[in-house]
Amino acid sequence: MQNKYLLWDFDNTLAYQDGMWGQTIYDLLQEYGYRSIRLEDIRPLLTSGFPWHTPEMSHEEFFGGIQWWDYMTLHFSKIIHQLGINETLSSKIAGQIKIKLRAATPP
Secondary structure, three states: OOOOOOOOOOOOOOOOOOOHHHHHHHHHHHHOOOOOOOHHHHHHHHOOOOHHHOOOOOHHHHHOOOOHHHHHHHHHHHHHHHOOOOHHHHHHHHOOHHHHHHHHOOO
16 A cells, blocks of 8 residues: 655745745846736636645546646746747746746745
8 A cells, every 4th residue: 555645835834935926927037028917817727726726626636647846837837928938938937937936935
């Protein structure tokens, strides 16, 4: 029998960055020259699509067999695309969110 573990990271415990998801997306968009997109444009798009928004679903059901970061990268790509960025660049920017968050997390 394989042991299963649950690691729960409440905001600001294991990882912390001002604004977390929204600020990270905003910072990356700024780096790519999208200066007209405001943090206030991003925040409403972060109110769904995370596993904690549907606590009635198991993670297996929610993620559909996809690893956590792979799923979240797809989700972030859709959010960035909703902001008016083409799909290819949305995917590229979304792929950098994990890297940027990890770089901001103290060891």
